[in-house]
Amino acid sequence: MSSAxxxxxxxxxxxxxxxxxxxxxxxxxxxxxYRFGVRAYLDGGRLSRPAYRFLRVLD
Numbered sequence: 001m002s003s004a005x006x007x008x009x010x011x012x013x014x015x016x017x018x019x020x021x022x023x024x025x026x027x028x029x030x031x032x033x034y035r036f037g038v039r040a041y042l043d044g045g046r047l048s049r050p051a052y053r054f055l056r057v058l059d
Contacts, residue, residue, distance in 0.1 A: 031059040 025036075034055045040048040 029055075029057045031057050033057075 034057065035052055036055060037050045037052050039050050042048055
């Protein structure tokens with residue numbers, strides 16, 4: 001990822017209860033409020049209902 005002049009770095013770790021894995025996001029974002037949505041693949045190629053989380057980035 002290229003370095004941005006504002007350089008705010010957000011690291012978010014989350015562990016969904018239904019999945020035994022930890023998801024780590026390492027992003028460079030401008031200050032603000034972000035909404036992330038995640039969907040998992042289910043049996044038969046279907047997608048789960050989206051799970052949303054908010055992330056506030058401060059400078």
